[in-house]
Amino acid sequence: MRPYDMGVLFDECADRGSATRVRLDRPFDIAPDEKVDYGVGELAVLVAEVSGWLAAVGAGAGDRVAVLKPNHWDYDLIACAAVRLGAVPAQLSAHLPPESLAELLRRLKPAVLVTTAEHAALGADFASRVITLDTPEPGAIHVDRLRGHRPPPPRRPGEHEPLVINHTSGTTGTPKLVVHSTSTAVRKLAGLESVRLPAIGVRRDDTLANASSYAHGRTFCWTANVFCRAPARIVILSGQHPDAVDVLLRRYPPTYVEALPAAFVRFRPLLSRLDNPFRDVRVFLSSHDAMHPPVVRDYLHASRRRRPLWIQSWGQVETGPITFRLLTRKSLAVRWDRHPPTRDLGRPIPIRTRLKVVDPATFEPVPRGRPGLALTRTPARCLGYVGENQRWQEKHDAGWWNTGDIAVHRRDGRVLLLDREVDTTLGLSCLELEDVLEDRLPGVLECVVLAMPGKDPLPVVVTDTGRVDAAEWTGAVHDLPDLQPPRVLTWDEIPRTGTGKVRRLALLTMLTGCADTPGTGRWT
Template sequence: MNPENKPWLSFYPDEIPKSINYEEKPLHYFLKRAASENPDAKAITFYGTNMTYKQLYEQTCAFANELHSLGLGKGDRVSIMLPNCPQAVISYYAILMIGGIVVQTNPTYVERELRYQMNDSQAKAIICLDLLYPRVQKVKADTTLQHVIVTSVKDYLPFPKNMLYPIKQKKEYGVIVHVEYSSRVHAFKKLVKSGDKQEFMIDIDPKKDLALLQYTGGTTGFPKGVMLTHYNLVANTQQASSWMYKLKKGKEKILGILPFFHVYGMTVVMNFAVMANSHMILLAKFDPTETLKTIAKQKPTIFPGAPTIYIALLNHPQISKYDISSINACLSGSAPLPVEVQDKFEKVTGGKLVEGYGLTEASPVTHANLLWGHRVKGSVGIPWPDTIAAIISPETKEPVPTGTIGEIAVKGPQIMQGYWNRKDETEKVFHGDWLLTGDLGYADKDGYFYIVDRKKDMIIAGGYNIYPREVEEVLYEHDAILEAAVVGIKDEYRGETVKAFLVLKDGKSVTEEELNNFCRKHLASYKVPRAYEFRDELPKTTIGKILRRVLIEEEEEKVKS
């Protein structure tokens, strides 16, 4: 397959443009446009609280003006350490409005991780939940932070939920946090209430000015800040809009479970919703029962997610009691989507669930299967408009023959500017204008791409290359398996050998011998796991991606001890 010939374009429906005229506007312009075009349309629903686009825009302007009055301005990094809630959306667009750079911070970060990210980004301010405030206070003196802005989930809950929330907080977390406000510690709600509702105006060059420092997961050493401009993010959002061409502007409801502090949720839920004047239904955390109830009641039409989310819903014992047929389109990312899960979820909802592919460095999406068109199950689909992808030799960086496994390389308008203050690391991942993804895969003659695995996750046993994803796909086909993670563990004879970590479905059981026989029917003998470990749960990121690296580290610790 010659990537320059773009064979995948022949599969594009007429409705998807082969090239897009990208709007060279700052990201927050689209919020202003939505408020102007549909001021009274619902922008956000959050546990019974509704907010229109006019209200969202006015509160964003008010908060932006207050941020500026605190001395924050163009180029300053401001951290958002919040779950999905109205405050997260307001904070994001307000920081952009003053010309600031958003630093998304995972609310589960411990003090060491928090201290590192604040110092690496040189953040001047952080917006956090009251529950997280003690953690921030402990690291503040060791960082560049000048201001802490504190909010609570109850700030945007309706009556009487807002009155009852402290009781719930005490019950769930065992603490009610008391914040001492000062000239350096501010109440979010108070700032929004007192701020000027007129838009804060500043010149932004979308192609040059950074909108976001998005830190990579840190599975390969210290996390790196991925530099994404307004243009990178606008381009990827417009690409997403073109892909979901059947969706009607101003008419869709998007379920916002994917966390906005992850670039996938930020682009395909928040930025996409604002650009499409859509209604976001936000949930602060993923709970299968609450999610099913929300779908049945609120009737969302779009449900971006991750495989673990769809798996958890499908295995809910009472899923048949809930009407989830409002779902029309689901784009799955962050981890491989088992074919069985795709088939079952489409049957239950009547909608379309397709797998996509991307990485933080690409804002994040580069590929997806067509929601309405030619799909290839097991493939992550074809490149998005204006995106070129190739399979290259990891050694020579030259394209490899069709069907040959190599490293995936991509280029397009959504590709990052580089890593923050890491010139050497940036040079390592670029080959000319090609971004080297670190993922191994292959492409067929039609330009459909298949992910085999991360370069660093590949298992080499007895000289054979084994790709964990292939083994996991087989394990997922077994009726008893809920979740599977396959890793390579050290072996004196083979160098490495295959071990599977498994979570069983409720009420199901299986022996190692049964699994061994099952795998041997579907895999070459050298790929069959030599060891199995059953667990109640597997370690995951906040977006639901199973952390193989943690399992490997645990195995290494066992060997040492």
């Protein structure tokens, strides 16, 4: 089965006899009970019920339905309910700063906002109608008043019409609102993954665990493809505290894990526990951000499988995956290397994507092996940005999409990622330095290297204690380019996006009082 109509996805899977069970770490925010175990048919009923709520407040074909709530997979169920009406869901992370949320809602002008009391007042300024899921609020409609409304018949989406809106991560400022269609998000992105591939494909006996930011476009496509492959069980993790997920993961040990890089970092202490819940994993998949070698290495060695694999992909909300590579224990075996293996992103996806690297000033192609601005050509490119059409127009030219990343396209076809253009510094890669530092400082949770114009880069070391051993630091940087003295912070002191990415400009401003960077930032 290949996905197409997200409004009736679960109905179609149920009709085909799918036996997949979904286990949650906490109840859905949209459900009136404490239920944490669902079959596919029950999910279809829940989506239809939510569609009835939205219809009851007047949402219809072409309307935008914004969703802004605590992180959970019911983001995608609400989105499917909106699609069922012919409306266009817009998923907004509650981790965004208030000023960013206000700007995104201003651009969207949604007919309906589904939210919680925390954001009801903000929504009232921009949305025609506001539905609250937790407590009644003045000017909003509480969800209990809408339960029981009969949904209208499903409306099949047009192939090339707007289907869903998701925002970019916002690491360098206000996120963009990215519009995808059924053709790009479902046919091209989810459809590609729904193919049953040997070794890395999802099997019917798999237990999948997903720990993601469910407001992000990645999980919308994941929902489309994974239910078509009908694994035995899906475990949904909405939080990242290791103790909170430990019991559920040990009860349902996963064989296939997809998680945010930040989630993999936070779950790392579980690997050393006696009943390691990742012992049976055959495939790990990370998305949204760069992974550093020590984390990947630890998970691969924690699996008792003979040849566990780590799928590393590089892409953007606007394009979906551009390249992919499979990492193994052997490929991660070398330590202390100044050129860590996770910077090698593999090759462009065959047949589907093309890549070229150009000079950032002239846009003339550069020879293989030299750094430049990475451009890609893919049939999955988004339709545009809401409220920023000029910005979108500037980022593509004759079918090529400007990723805003500085990379090297090597002679063997592999892609080596260096930095975002806004962070680029002549003669070095901040991402590479982060990899090296994390490999050489095993006690740290994360290292962030911030580029600064006219100054040495500023390293930020994240530890549990907010301290780092001075002798270990000196040994780690002895052969690296000149760096400023490290700033040491704890995990919670780092400003992050909903996907756990470091908000680099916010962190730079917090530490230095200035947000100037060496790059132009023109293509962020």
